[in-house]
Amino acid sequence: MGCCDDCECRPLGFLLGLPFAFLSLFLSLIGIIIWIVGLALTCVCPCCLCVTVIVELALCLIKAPIHVMKWFTEQIPC
Template sequence: MHCRPLGFLIGLPFALIAFVLSVVGGLLFVIGSVLTCFCPWCYCYAGMANFVVHLIQLPIEVIRWFIGRIPC
């Protein structure tokens, strides 16, 4: 990956928003894990866990998307 500081700087505010969402996703993952221990036959928690993992990875995806869109 090439160094593109302009793409990084433009994407930084969006990555910070995505970071907040990833923290919320982390909290939901912990809550879902605890609920799965009490109620393992509920399959809705598995879908929620997949969504939360995507939220946790969101800041990195946002920065990579912006860096890829801005030419040097």
């Protein structure tokens, strides 16, 4: 049995995406800082809607390495 039916195991896509995941890890660290500052600002002034949008954007930055690895593994066939 060579490859599984769903082709979930794609080591080549994982290895190719690893350097880009490390680069997006730095974006994730920036996202954590933005998230902490934005969360503190929303506690001080909850009526400020633009801070909430920035916090949501920071959460997307935090999840960036996961999205990068998922995209690379989906691009490479079994």
